[in-house]
Amino acid sequence: MPAGERSWWGWGNTAEALTAEESDALVARTAAVLPGHDFTDHGPPRPSDLDVPPSRLDPPAALAALCGDDVADRLSHARGKAFRDVVRNLLGRAEHVPDLVARPRSEQDVVDLLDWCSSSGTPVIPYGGGSSVVGGVEPRFEGPAVSMDLAGLDAVLEVDTVSRAARIQAGIFGPALEDRLRPLGLTLRHFPQSFAHSTLGGWLATRAGGHFATLATHIDDLTESMRVVTPAGISESRRLPGSGAGPSPDRMFLGSEGTLGVITEAWMRLQDRPVWQVTASITFESQEDAIAATRAIAQSGLHPSNCRLLDPAEAFINAGASVGGGLLLVGFESADHPVDIWLDRALELAAGHGGVVKTRRSKDSARPDGDSASTWRSSFLRMPYQRDALARRSLIVETFETACTWEGFEEFHHTITSAARAAIDEVCGGAGVVTCRFTHVYPDGPAPYYGIYAAGRWGSTVGQRDEIKAAVSEAIAGHGGTITHHHAVGRDHRPWYDRQRPDPFAAALTAAKTALDPAGILNPGVLIR
Ligand SMILES: Cc1cc2nc3c(=O)[nH]c(=O)nc-3n(C[C@H](O)[C@H](O)[C@H](O)COP(=O)(O)OP(=O)(O)OC[C@H]3O[C@@H](n4cnc5c(N)ncnc54)[C@H](O)[C@@H]3O)c2cc1C
Numbered sequence: 045m046p047a048g049e050r051s052w053w054g055w056g057n058t059a060e061a062l063t064a065e066e067s068d069a070l071v072a073r074t075a076a077v078l079p080g081h082d083f084t085d086h087g088p089p090r091p092s093d094l095d096v097p098p099s100r101l102d103p104p105a106a107l108a109a110l111c112g113d114d115v116a117d118r119l120s121h122a123r124g125k126a127f128r129d130v131v132r133n134l135l136g137r138a139e140h141v142p143d144l145v146a147r148p149r150s151e152q153d154v155v156d157l158l159d160w161c162s163s164s165g166t167p168v169i170p171y172g173g174g175s176s177v178v179g180g181v182e183p184r185f186e187g188p189a190v191s192m193d194l195a196g197l198d199a200v201l202e203v204d205t206v207s208r209a210a211r212i213q214a215g216i217f218g219p220a221l222e223d224r225l226r227p228l229g230l231t232l233r234h235f236p237q238s239f240a241h242s243t244l245g246g247w248l249a250t251r252a253g254g255h256f257a258t259l260a261t262h263i264d265d266l267t268e269s270m271r272v273v274t275p276a277g278i279s280e281s282r283r284l285p286g287s288g289a290g291p292s293p294d295r296m297f298l299g300s301e302g303t304l305g306v307i308t309e310a311w312m313r314l315q316d317r318p319v320w321q322v323t324a325s326i327t328f329e330s331q332e333d334a335i336a337a338t339r340a341i342a343q344s345g346l347h348p349s350n351c352r353l354l355d356p357a358e359a360f361i362n363a364g365a366s367v368g369g370g371l372l373l374v375g376f377e378s379a380d381h382p383v384d385i386w387l388d389r390a391l392e393l394a395a396g397h398g399g400v401v402k403t404r405r406s407k408d409s410a411r412p413d414g415d416s417a418s419t420w421r422s423s424f425l426r427m428p429y430q431r432d433a434l435a436r437r438s439l440i441v442e443t444f445e446t447a448c449t450w451e452g453f454e455e456f457h458h459t460i461t462s463a464a465r466a467a468i469d470e471v472c473g474g475a476g477v478v479t480c481r482f483t484h485v486y487p488d489g490p491a492p493y494y495g496i497y498a499a500g501r502w503g504s505t506v507g508q509r510d511e512i513k514a515a516v517s518e519a520i521a522g523h524g525g526t527i528t529h530h531h532a533v534g535r536d537h538r539p540w541y542d543r544q545r546p547d548p549f550a551a552a553l554t555a556a557k558t559a560l561d562p563a564g565i566l567n568p569g570v571l572i573r
Pocket residue numbers: 055124125126169170171172173174175176177180181194214215235236237238241242243244245246247248249250251252253254255301302303305306307308428530531532534567570
């Protein structure tokens with residue numbers, strides 16, 4: 045488990061929440077953009093003041109030691125860490141609280157818990173760090189439920205330094221995993237923004253995306269083999285660097301979001317820790333040029349570790365930079381060789397589209413003053429805490445992420461931002477800002493990530509957010525984008541995911557669910573059924 049006291053209602057640790065000074069500064073900045081908004085602070089209730097119904101489940105004696113029904117514990121497992129989760133917590137809405145939290149300490153415990161849940165027909169939700177932003181861990185259905193918290197399975201069981209891979213239990217959190225690999229000079233090199241408070245099992249189950257912009261950034265690419273406990277038996281794939289033996293068993297479980305089985309361990313591909321790192325920030329006067337330069341770099345074969353394009357609003361809010369067309373943060377790293385010439389070539393490509401280098405630094409050089417790249421990075425890690433501070437003050441702070449091809453990007457982007465702005469007009473009387481950044485870039489297209497900051501009304505911000513979300517999701521679905529690039533489907537993206545996937549595939553997935561989970565107990569309502 046991460047060190048420090050975890051917030052039951054919001055992101056991360058209580059000790060890391062914004063200080064009063066930081067909150068005041070944030071409110072002042074936001075008030076400049078949204079004048080007239082009521083910034084009254086609505087703090088969280090105490091868990092003991094909430095009306096949580098007693099547990100309806102009585103586990104068998106053999107499993108009783110693994111299960112608990114403490115109210116605060118059940119509440120902290122009731123939902124993930126999306127904006128709508130945080131606001132419902134602040135409002136003291138205690139619906140859909142699991143009846144028990146089960147904490148397996150071994151794979152056999154997982155088998156025994158699934159046996160009990162299958163035979164009693166009790167729904168069970170695998171729970172890693174609970175950082176889902178799509179309703180993935182919330183028992184949003186009638187009847188009792190068990191939340192299976194996998195944090196007790198947190199060992200690095202074996203390291204194969206020759207092949208550079210490790211056998212790792214699924215409940216390990218990001219920092220603990222890197223702490224164990226660091227003395228060996230190795231890293232998984234998977235850093236989602238939620239790294240500190242999410243687990244390997246959660247990453248695998250949601251096909252998480254790390255913060256590197258190209259190549260092996262999705263957890264899928266780092267997975268050598270997986271071991272999964274299903275109600276129908278244990279599935280373990282072979283460790284192979286590659287295989288053409290039919291459809292991949294790992295592909296069936298990657299992204300299965302707790303619906304087909306409980307991932308207990310995986311062999312993960314590791315990398316040597318980088319020694320050489322160079323980064324630069326580049327500004328553009330026109331948005332078209334910024335996009336063209338980013339595409340040129342994405343298609344160059346240079347494969348930067350970072351290639352993050354911020355639009356002017358995003359650059360201003362989160363990197364403190366005023367730019368006309370966009371701010372591109374680009375970086376390279378290697379454990380094997382200096383990477384300056386790669387950066388030189390990327391900067392040439394950017395210059396060909398009017399890019400002007402603002403800062404350039406290598407790993408050991410002192411950070412120049414006003415370095416927007418480092419400002420953006422520290423702001424990136426503080427963003428979830430800032431979101432919570434604004435949620436307490438009736439702001440709607442939400443993100444939407446997707447991917448599309450370069451060829452259709454311009455029209456797609458226009459459609460999405462227009463839909464978001466129209467929804468903000470309708471729902472919030474026009475008081476709001478829409479931002480965009482590329483989190484990942486592929487040779488054939490970007491993964492745009494939209495941010496929304498809008499003035500809501502206390503008590504209504506969840507409904508207001510849901511209306512904006514539905515409008516944007518319709519626009520994404522109607523214009524060929526994916527309903528999620530890396531946040532997963534969960535319960536919140538279901539209507540659009542059901543339309544996105546081909547019907548024969550839906551039938552095959554349903555058949556897989558029936559074969560692996562015949563009693564239908566695993567995370568009902570997510571992905572299928
Ligand atoms: C502030 C913030 C930033 C985020 N940044 C990113 C980001 O950069 N990239 C990204 O990809 N996502 C991001 N997310 C989303 C979230 O962190 C990811 O989906 C993450 O992979 C979830 O991991 P977790 O351990 O918290 O899983 P949980 O939230 O506990 O569970 C997520 C889903 O996986 C299932 N599950 C969990 N563990 C297992 C297991 N062992 N076996 C089977 N099923 C399991 C659950 O049932 C659920 O359906 C962010 C979320 C927040 C709140």
